[in-house]
Amino acid sequence: MTIASRLKKKISGRAGLRAAISLVVFLILWEAGARSKQWLGFSLPWIGMIPAPTAVLRVWGGLLNDRGYWQSWYLSLFRVLAGFIAAMVVGIPLGLLMAVSKNFNSISFPTFEILRPIPPLAWVPVAIIFWPTQELSIAFVTFLGAFFTVVINVVGGARAIDVRYFQSAQAMGSSQWDIFRRIVLPATLPSIVVGSSVGMGITWNVVVAAEMISGGGSQTGGSGGGLGFFIWNSYVGGSYEQIVVGMLSIGIAGYACSELLRSLGGYLTPWLKKR
Numbered sequence: 003m004t005i006a007s008r009l010k011k012k013i014s015g016r017a018g019l020r021a022a023i024s025l026v027v028f029l030i031l032w033e034a035g036a037r038s039k040q041w042l043g044f045s046l047p048w049i050g051m052i053p054a055p056t057a058v059l060r061v062w063g064g065l066l067n068d069r070g071y072w073q074s075w076y077l078s079l080f081r082v083l084a085g086f087i088a089a090m091v092v093g094i095p096l097g098l099l100m101a102v103s104k105n106f107n108s109i110s111f112p113t114f115e116i117l118r119p120i121p122p123l124a125w126v127p128v129a130i131i132f133w134p135t136q137e138l139s140i141a142f143v144t145f146l147g148a149f150f151t152v153v154i155n156v157v158g159g160a161r162a163i164d165v166r167y168f169q170s171a172q173a174m175g176s177s178q179w180d181i182f183r184r185i186v187l188p189a190t191l192p193s194i195v196v197g198s199s200v201g202m203g204i205t206w207n208v209v210v211a212a213e214m215i216s217g218g219g220s221q222t223g224g225s226g227g228g229l230g231f232f233i234w235n236s237y238v239g240g241s242y243e244q245i246v247v248g249m250l251s252i253g254i255a256g257y258a259c260s261e262l263l264r265s266l267g268g269y270l271t272p273w274l275k276k277r
Contacts, residue, residue: 159193
């Protein structure tokens with residue numbers, strides 16, 4: 003089954019119907035809460051201060067023809083993919099090496115564990131100081147957002163392999179490369195899929211905050227500095243509907259990226275059947 007057919011089946015099935023119903027109910031409650039002062043005579047706390055979804059959709063419709071809005075999408079997506087791909091390229095081999103080599107693990111894991119709890123956003127000032135451009139600073143912070151999650155999942159997945167598989171393979175004369183190719187890598191793939199999906203969500207969180215802090219990277223104008231800068235610029239300009247548009251845009255982009263990774267993971271691990 004291809005990735006496209008998996009997505010079509012998920013959308014057209016009962017799960018897709020339940021998701022659509024939940025979205026409709028959410029929008030109705032949001033509209034009622036946002037217009038509570040008009041409809042009920044009093045404003046509900048918190049939700050009564052948020053723009054109604056109908057107002058947000060009107061503003062969103064006007065932004066569809068705005069080049070700066072789509073440039074913000076492109077820049078944020080590019081930064082996320084750059085940091086995420088770099089995290090996968092570096093994190094997966096590092097995690098596998100830490101899992102299969104006790105000597106390398108004993109050398110690298112203590113330093114890794116000291117750096118892992120540091121939030122990616124705490125690296126923003128350091129990245130701005132040491133990287134030559136703000137664009138590279140944002141890419142580096144985005145890379146860190148996914149890197150530690152990917153490595154931890156790869157290490158955990160490799161260490162969870164039953165040792166009897168290795169003993170059986172060695173008893174039958176398998177080489178180290180055959181053991182890695184036919185046992186370690188397939189058994190670690192589910193953990194790689196989980197780590198990549200979680201890491202993708204973190205990269206979207208990090209890139210938006212980094213764009214807010216750095217002023218959109220290389221962009222200096224009021225638009226096109228990424229979705230994070232789009233939200234910040236909307237806040238400064240007092241356009242609360244655009245703030246919600248930016249937030250929903252991030253949610254849609256993050257969900258689409260994570261869902262694509264999950265579908266790709268299901269294609270790569272067909273032996274894992276959902277119950």
